Amino acid sequence: xxASLKGIxxxxxxxxxxxxxxxxxxxxxxxxxxxxxxxxxAPINGLNHASSLIEAVKQxxxxxxxxxxxxxxxxxxxxxxxxxxxxxxxxxxxxxxxVPLIIGWARPALKSxxxxxxIRVIETAFLDEVAILNSIPSAEGAISMAMDSSVITIHGSQxxxxxxxxxxxxxxxxLKGMGAxxxxxxxxxxxxARATEMGINALHFSDLEKEIGRADFIFNTVPQLILxxxxxxxVSKDAVIVDIASxxxxxxxxxxxxxxxxxxxxxxxxxxxxxxxxxxxxxQVYPQLILRHLNxxxxxxxxLEVEVRRNEI
Numbered sequence: 001x002x003a004s005l006k007g008i009x010x011x012x013x014x015x016x017x018x019x020x021x022x023x024x025x026x027x028x029x030x031x032x033x034x035x036x037x038x039x040x041x042a043p044i045n046g047l048n049h050a051s052s053l054i055e056a057v058k059q060x061x062x063x064x065x066x067x068x069x070x071x072x073x074x075x076x077x078x079x080x081x082x083x084x085x086x087x088x089x090x091x092x093x094x095x096x097x098x099v100p101l102i103i104g105w106a107r108p109a110l111k112s113x114x115x116x117x118x119i120r121v122i123e124t125a126f127l128d129e130v131a132i133l134n135s136i137p138s139a140e141g142a143i144s145m146a147m148d149s150s151v152i153t154i155h156g157s158q159x160x161x162x163x164x165x166x167x168x169x170x171x172x173x174x175l176k177g178m179g180a181x182x183x184x185x186x187x188x189x190x191x192x193a194r195a196t197e198m199g200i201n202a203l204h205f206s207d208l209e210k211e212i213g214r215a216d217f218i219f220n221t222v223p224q225l226i227l228x229x230x231x232x233x234x235v236s237k238d239a240v241i242v243d244i245a246s247x248x249x250x251x252x253x254x255x256x257x258x259x260x261x262x263x264x265x266x267x268x269x270x271x272x273x274x275x276x277x278x279x280x281x282x283x284q285v286y287p288q289l290i291l292r293h294l295n296x297x298x299x300x301x302x303x304l305e306v307e308v309r310r311n312e313i
Contacts, residue, residue: 007032008031011064013035014066014078014079018278019066021275021276021280022286027047033046034048034050034055034060035056036085053085053087058094062100066078066103067104068268069103069107092119101114104123104125131166131167135169135170137278138171139167139171141266143174150217152216154180158183158214158216159216159217160212160215160219161184161185162208162219163221164194172184172195172200176198180217182200183201205226213236214236215236216236219242220244223245227251228255229255232252240262241256241262
């Protein structure tokens with residue numbers, strides 16, 4: 001159930017197609033929205049354009065950054081921006097006390113700088129209410145990519161899912177529903193037991209080298225190097241690898257190419273394959289996050305300002 005954002009000023013900074021659907025949803029809840037990085041987009045209901053990132057930051061009670069966040073230089077992903085938008089020290093210093101920075105995934109440098117400056121960073125990619133629902137478009141997108149890159153069907157295939165986390169379980173269950181022979185690869189005994197209970201072939205990572213040669217499709221969800229040179233040499237040349245782990249993924253892509261194996265890195269699939277559905281997920285979660293934050297700063301000037309604005313509207 002969505003809550004009212006009446007009187008609350010949100011800064012939406014950059015992003016991809018998700019934000020085009022997210023902004024009108026937040027505006028419907030009463031939020032005043034100022035945005036940066038939408039110069040190339042068609043007109044968006046409820047969006048007030050800011051001339052710079054600092055201008056937007058200075059107006060906001062809450063900052064909404066993209067799920068992808070920034071690159072290593074602090075450049076914010078902004079598909080529809082005319083110019084690079086950089087989250088640097090000057091911008092961080094312009095953030096008012098008690099204004100939270102909501103972002104999908106924050107790089108270590110950002111978290112370290114924010115901690116020193118007393119800025120609260122909320123990473124939504126790690127929240128179950130976001131990650132579990134996002135696993136649905138991620139699974140559909142990953143499987144679609146695999147199908148497009150192969151000459152065989154998912155049905156009857158040997159499909160390996162590396163990592164049985166929130167994305168891995170959804171991919172494994174979807175593959176099983178499509179008739180694949182699914183092998184779930186995990187380390188935790190509980191995950192291996194659950195895979196067995198679901199009728200999925202359960203495998204420990206320590207046994208992967210002996211078994212991976214059977215795979216027609218490999219879906220990696222682990223954000224560390226798993227498919228290294230040693231493992232890739234055991235992979236069938238006809239296999240397809242779809243790696244949805246965060247950049248740089250868990251595959252040695254250069255070596256896979258050298259071996260002639262199709263391997264694709266596909267992070268951020270929800271915003272690519274189903275931006276409207278992904279935006280609806282965020283529109284369900286963000287209001288609760290925002291209101292919980294305001295409740296924790298009940299006696300601050302920001303909370304008082306929001307209450308005044310609500311009474312004026």
